[in-house]
Amino acid sequence: MANILPVDAMARLFKAVPGNDLPEGPRYNICPTQPLAVCVSLGGHRQLRAMRWGFVPHWYKSPTDGPLLINARAETVAEKPAFRAAIRDRRCLIAANGFYEWHREGEAKLPWFVSRRDGEPIVFGALWQDWERGGELLTTCAIVTVSAGPTLAPIHHREPLVIEKNDWAKWLGEEGHGAARLMQPRPEGVLQAWRVGMEVNSNRASGPELCTPLADPA
Numbered sequence: 001m002a003n004i005l006p007v008d009a010m011a012r013l014f015k016a017v018p019g020n021d022l023p024e025g026p027r028y029n030i031c032p033t034q035p036l037a038v039c040v041s042l043g044g045h046r047q048l049r050a051m052r053w054g055f056v057p058h059w060y061k062s063p064t065d066g067p068l069l070i071n072a073r074a075e076t077v078a079e080k081p082a083f084r085a086a087i088r089d090r091r092c093l094i095a096a097n098g099f100y101e102w103h104r105e106g107e108a109k110l111p112w113f114v115s116r117r118d119g120e121p122i123v124f125g126a127l128w129q130d131w132e133r134g135g136e137l138l139t140t141c142a143i144v145t146v147s148a149g150p151t152l153a154p155i156h157h158r159e160p161l162v163i164e165k166n167d168w169a170k171w172l173g174e175e176g177h178g179a180a181r182l183m184q185p186r187p188e189g190v191l192q193a194w195r196v197g198m199e200v201n202s203n204r205a206s207g208p209e210l211c212t213p214l215a216d217p218a
Helices: 007-014 082-088 165-171
Strands: 035-044 044-053 071-073 091-095 099-105 108-116 124-135 136-147 158-160 190-196
Touching: 007 035, 007 044, 007 091, 035 124, 071 158, 082 091, 082 124, 091 165, 091 190, 108 124, 124 165
Parallel strands: 044 136, 071 136
Antiparallel strands: 035 044, 035 091, 091 124, 099 108, 108 190, 124 136, 136 158
16 A cells, blocks of 8 residues: 555545544555554544554454454455454545555566546545453554456456545444445546556565556566
8 A cells, every 4th residue: 555645634635633643754565564544433523543454353362363354355344253343333444545456467466556547545445443452452454345346357356445535424424324335346437557566565665666657567
């Protein structure tokens, strides 16, 4: 995931009050277990909070006690014990400039960068919960995924759930029920994707070149 939006820009985007511990600065290679700025609505008041990307179910004895849950499949999220309470009561939004997806060609996995075609921030539908054990407290989140739409289907069979601005309040639970109907892939023309260099596979790489289109993808 890549996010170069300043904290105050994200707060204005969501009309949310920002917390004091939000990750700052341009971030071109956000990886699982790192902190994200996440918008939640509590009592109708939106807050921007720092959360660990990687949902920790309440029964985990430690954050690494089971699989790293960075995604939640829309088709089963309401049934899975890890997610079913969160998808009902603790939905949230995550803004970014785009994300990386990998397409397998033979033995190689080639990275692509995906963003909105209209240039606006891409906003993911996600869910969150607090985890506490032995005095350690984490607030964690996972991004909901759906079957790939027309843009992503040639690259990967899944895509993150993208929530349009008019539906943010619905996803956050501010407009009653109906969030389940939002769990659909984006139609043609909303997203765009291009090949990027293999440097994104390195945790040490962190500059804007990571999401720059390759001059010669071949």
